[in-house]
Amino acid sequence: MVTDSEVPADGTIQLLWGLRDGPTRGPKPVLSLERIAQAAVDIADAEGLAAVSMQRVAADLDFTKMSLYRYVTGKDELVAAMIDLAAGDPPVVAELPGRTWRPRIEAWVRLLGEAWDAHPWLPWVTMGDRVMGPNETGWTEASAAILAETGLSVPERMALARMLGGHVRATMSVSTAGTQPWVSRRQAALLEEHADRFPVLVTMLRDGEPDPPDNGREFGLRLILDGVERLIAERTS
């Protein structure tokens, strides 16, 4: 298992994109990549990513650990398969509501949010250099199609798409951001104790309203897209 950033092997690509040529002879495979990945996703959804071990996945399928290695070269590949399975089918752009880019990309963000919120472990596993699978690429394609209308440059559009994906990630229900939503009980107590060092935070803590239930997803989305609109307006004038 690679915890660090690492260039994925070619094998992973073949796996994700169905380029592995199936064998002709030999016993019929009883397992399948799909079943394995699904079992792993189920475990991760229910008990967290840490519960996903080769042993555990195999046990849930009533097979031995080593049998999984016939379908997957290692845990990294399993995780890659999990990711694309969890990402799910991307939305069809033509079916998105609205006729301009803004409502459509808003819908895209909300759908992506729903998909990701169902798999709180995704952020932990979608970091670093990776190769996207078909589903993930489909999501990217959808966003790119929507944003083509903005007239932004290609790098700008991709930066924006990445940004929106990152925003979804940072506003997941299971807080994945570095800081809390926005302070835990413990953190609050700690701030009170050091009120002299952090006067602004303590004041905010005392008279601030509670957090929005969406972790600021809609708020941040609005900020970004307002910024995009302003940029477009500046350029067209």
Added chain:
Amino acid sequence: MVTDSEVPADGTIQLLWGLRDGPTRGPKPVLSLERIAQAAVDIADAEGLAAVSMQRVAADLDFTKMSLYRYVTGKDELVAAMIDLAAGDPPVVAELPGRTWRPRIEAWVRLLGEAWDAHPWLPWVTMGDRVMGPNETGWTEASAAILAETGLSVPERMALARMLGGHVRATMSVSTAGTQPWVSRRQAALLEEHADRFPVLVTMLRDGEPDPPDNGREFGLRLILDGVERLIAERTS
């Protein structure tokens, strides 16, 4: 080691905030939390997070693995100490350039970016529910102080601060975002092969200019802050 989100123990708080009461009797401690954390940070900076094991950290200090457990209850605490050490001293708000919130928060983002870019492993380790140490809290305090001027509500200000931190994280030089900056060689080849399924991406790939060297950090920063300005303008009118 906890790979999953987990509420940190009280002990970690005491460690980070210097609340651990030092012993009076017994031999003088030769090691120190600072030395241990620094050694771990050095390893992570040089060889990546995966190279940081108790064994390795201890070896670099010429001690046995188990001696570290006198200063740290486990690897989680070590990582927590690494984070606050790597975050470094927050900037002094009064010394930031500019007289309004915008140039100041821009400077804050750039400084945070520099601090984080020096420690590419930080994103991997600053996910999930955590308790912030003094340094990290100091960075948050600084951003909160700067954004107080905006007139946004408390949750809005904190959401914005979190967002900016997340933006820095998502635009680190070592790509930490889910998607590449924006496509790797391999991914590009794959797209070409499936040009029918991803027409928009393939077109962008063909006639797009190269990516900006900053991964779109400045671009995204501008979008967000433009959005903030528009929000403020709407409310004051």
Added chain:
DNA sequence: AGCCAACTGTGTCCTATAGATACTGTTTCC
């Protein structure tokens, strides 16, 4: 029809990891 090569799934072994526990020796307070 039969045989061999290719394959699936299993059992065993190896390495690295975090950590528990019992120890040896040192320091300081009573």
Added chain:
DNA sequence: GGAAACAGTATCTATAGGACACAGTTGGCT
């Protein structure tokens, strides 16, 4: 000056991913 409290060590355990050799199964070729 003695005993409690501590620092660092040595040894052991559990769990992880994964290598490797094997037994049984299947299809293609002669």
